[in-house]
Amino acid sequence: MTFSIVGRSPDGSALGVAVASKFLAVGGFVPALEVGVGALATQAAVNLALKAEGLALMRDGASAAEALDRFLAADEGREERQAGAVDADGRAATRTGSACHPWAGGEAGEGPEGSFAAQGNILVGPDVVEAMVVAWRASAAERSLPRRLLAALEAGDAAGGDRRGRQSAALVVVAPGGGYGGSDVVVDLRSDDDAAPVAHLARMLAEHELLFGRTPPEELLAWDDGLRAEVRRLLDATGTTGGDLERDLERWAGAQNLEERVRPGGVDRLDPVLLGRLRRADG
DSSP, rough: EEEEEEEEEETSSOOOEEEEEESTTTTGEEEEEEETTEEEEEEOOOHHHHHHHHHHHHTTTTTTTHHHHHHHHHHHTGGGGEEEEEEETOOOEEEEEEEEOOSEEEEEEETTOEEEEEEEEBBBBTHHHHHHHHHHHHTTTTTTTHHHHHHHHHHHTTOOTTTTOOOOEEEEEEEETOOOGGEEEEEEEEEEEEESHHHHHHHHHHHHHHHHOOOOGOOOOOOOOHHHHHHHHHHHHTTOOOSHHHHHHHHHHHHTOOGGOTTTSOSSSOHHHHHHHHHHOOO
């Protein structure tokens, strides 16, 4: 009843899962992931125990394939299960039980473009998984793992996805210190009940990137007298006045949920995204 892709960034720093289904709040059941350990998707006749036990096996050194095989060997309902996993070392595996509702199947791959496991059941056909794999490989030059996973999910959705229809989708990515406030959760987005959940997920990711994205250091703007004067004027126009430019900018950014766009420890350089939003606030 689901199609998903589990992926690892080429440098191994990030792990993620993207999933869509004709099922309410699929993101609450399918994904499980842990920095430095691995990521997995458990679906079809979901055995939620795989989430904790699969990660525990990989944490103890099992490869993605070993973790799935060892768990499923002890699972009496194994033929109704489907799962995919990628471990922290980039080893990938997917498993589809013989009793999963058709069409059901998957493909796993490893390589310099990043490891993946793509799988689905109750699909319109094998084209769904094939489209996800093509999209994953085609996005190898993209730096963002969330974007790569979303592209694969969009491709599967466009190919027909779940043959029963659409209802929910989710995207979760972790990386060491890569998330809000230095957490490991880079992205955790869910569209729980929507007529077009993958499209909804895409809109949420765009907003997430605006609020919590990080501009590369080389693209940050160096302060000069002209820039300081402009920012002071813009802040005054919003009613954010206090006399100290850096403090006022931090206050305004926080009120707009843009605090991640202000560098910790003071504003020594200015994020152009933050400046753009401040300019629009004046417009």
